[in-house]
Amino acid sequence: MKPDTQRCNCAENNISKTGYRALFLFFKLLEAARTRDEILELFSNDPLLKNDKSKDTVTITVNTLKNAGCIISRPNQRTKNKYVLKSHPFNLQFSVNNIYALQSLRESLITFEDLDLLIYLNNFYFKIAKLAPDEDTKNLLIYKHPLALINFDILNELIIYSKLKKQISICYDSPQNKKENLDFVPEYLTFENDKLYVWGYCKKYNNFAFLRVDKIKRVNCVQIFSNTCETVYKKPEAIVTYKLKGYSALMYTENNNETIMRADTDKGYCLTIKSRVVNKFNFFQKILSYGTDCVIVSPESIRQELLVHLNSIKTGYKNNEK
């Protein structure tokens, strides 16, 4: 606000006092919810409004704001007798088309499977959601993304403990065993098929597992004095070489455990990829989704395991035909 003397001079000149009062209250409600007494106190501290001591003045000013399109909740016990400004029409706003474009932008960036990018983008969208023209589009910016069901406090803890490689106890809502407590050493996070997974050693099942982050309900405790994971367990690892062609090659991106060994754009199977397989289930899921675009080159044991899976899929269909 301008200094008192300057403001008084302006007032003497050419302003609308009732308009000034309405906007003064608007800005004060933007800062925080206020009781009627608090508003009167604020009026009394303003050189232009110091004589506005009537409670009716507050009611009338609030009504004026409401008539202009502000949504202000009535003071009641739930709001601790405060006026709460819920929305207002005085913002520069996105158009509905702007919102759809922002949403398309996020959908296009999700396909890069870059978790940090998605987290930063979601935080950014959360902050700019107040510029949305209505509640529906505001909710679209805040909630319409694949991480919407994830508790960010839990995610932050997982990120920290995966860097420290500390053993933690988590409450996991598993589809098979319902809620169970698991001792887990998180190592890294991946974002695949629109879902966020944390990878690490699971003590109970004695395997290197990947868990869906949205199914982790709580981090119970951390073993402060646990050793780093390398000394606690040995990761089962298979080095697999496979080749890709067609659509799958076109859409392929490297990740934590995979590198492109060769890229020959003129050949059928144009990409040769070396994969460090720490969880076969996840690996075969990916290989199956490549369909006929993929051929496993080595080792032979993995090729044979894939054939077993293919056979079980066929058998399932045949049994259900009968």
Added chain:
Amino acid sequence: MKNKKYTNAGLRVLETLKVLTKQPLSPDEMLRYLESTTNNFYRKELILKYLNTFRLLNINIEKINGKYFIKKNPDPVHLDKNDLAIMLFIKNYINNIGYESFKNNIFESLEIIERSFSGETDRLAKTLNIKPYKPKKNPDIKDKNIIKFEKYCNDKLRIQIKYKNYDSNEVISYKLSPLNVIYKKGKAVLIAYDNKDNDYKEFILENIVAVSQSPQKQQKASPSSVLFKLYGRLAHSYMLKKNETVIESGDDYIIISNNSEDRELLIRRLLRYFDKCEILYPKSCRKRLLEIVNEMEAIYA
């Protein structure tokens, strides 16, 4: 319902501020706009008086070429340096994109955001040497001919395309109703409705070798559904995709209907679920899945 006790003059000031959030206006234009959209009576002197009121409250109003506009949003957005880095990344990403209406909408949004910066955000943006967010992999945009396809989508006429298959050089013709263009991993992809197969299909723009527009209007899409059954723990943990619905569920299974995904891509996705998933309908999709499995087996024979 209007609240009864209010001040007319106060409301006029607020209405004037509202108008200025929509577009830059001269006092005369403001007068005309306000009189046509409200029940209040206005005079030009009053408008000028109201502008003074705004200034007194530090609302950032500027006058350029005789028109007033709100330079800064009265209700600011506070952003930190990560947000600013993401904004710069978006600017760079969008600059490389050819999809005009998409691009314009994003730039419009960024302008609104910049005009909503709080004082602190402005200071951060000016004083810190903020670099754009650096993604794990730099997005490589491939969207040649997108302007043509953007037009086809807006025209709402049918098109005929020749499409080069990904793994062979075989070229297939399709008659389509083009609906939208999206970006997947930086590649522009046309989403279209195929009347013959009664489903939605995706086509990577760089693989479309020829296209022609027909005078026929697009037909309303009424795609048939693919029904699939999921068993065991997958049935309990499956996250529905866009436009999927559960049509039946039991203790150990669910049946899902999907009518919006490209069928070839859907079949590949369902293969991920091993023998815990079965396509029930249509027979052609069931057959196609088994064909893929047989072809995969043949690779290793």
